Amino acid sequence: MRDFADVASVADVPVGELLGVTLPDGVPVCLYNRDGELGAVGGVCTHAEFAMSAGVLHADGTIECVWHGAQFDCRTGAVRRQPATEALPVFDVRIEGGRVFVGSAARDAGARSA
Numbered sequence: 001m002r003d004f005a006d007v008a009s010v011a012d013v014p015v016g017e018l019l020g021v022t023l024p025d026g027v028p029v030c031l032y033n034r035d036g037e038l039g040a041v042g043g044v045c046t047h048a049e050f051a052m053s054a055g056v057l058h059a060d061g062t063i064e065c066v067w068h069g070a071q072f073d074c075r076t077g078a079v080r081r082q083p084a085t086e087a088l089p090v091f092d093v094r095i096e097g098g099r100v101f102v103g104s105a106a107r108d109a110g111a112r113s114a
């Protein structure tokens with residue numbers, strides 16, 4: 001059973017927005033709200049370590065890094081456009097009492113499609 005950390009209020013992540021948070025062990029995470037579906041991916045771009053929360057969430061669920069334009073699938077973390085070649089980690093999310101809880105460990109990379 002993974003630990004979940006209370007990282008934000010649901011109201012802190014409006015539809016179409018990204019929010020950078022940090023797990024208790026110091027791992028940066030980027031929350032997203034795609035049409036009311038809240039999720040979490042790694043907070044650091046796998047290309048050159050820019051903050052993913054500074055990027056843009058597109059309507060089709062693509063998160064774009066604003067530094068060099070790499071794109072990732074928000075649900076799987078898979079790369080949709082280079083220059084990134086490595087997927088973002090994906091974290092489990094639970095919503096309880098209007099709060100967003102993020103699992104302490106990224107999901108198994110083998111469960112993601114590349």
Ligand code: FES
Pocket residue numbers: 045046047048049050065066067068069070083084
């Ligand atoms: S740091 Fe994200 S695309 Fe280069």
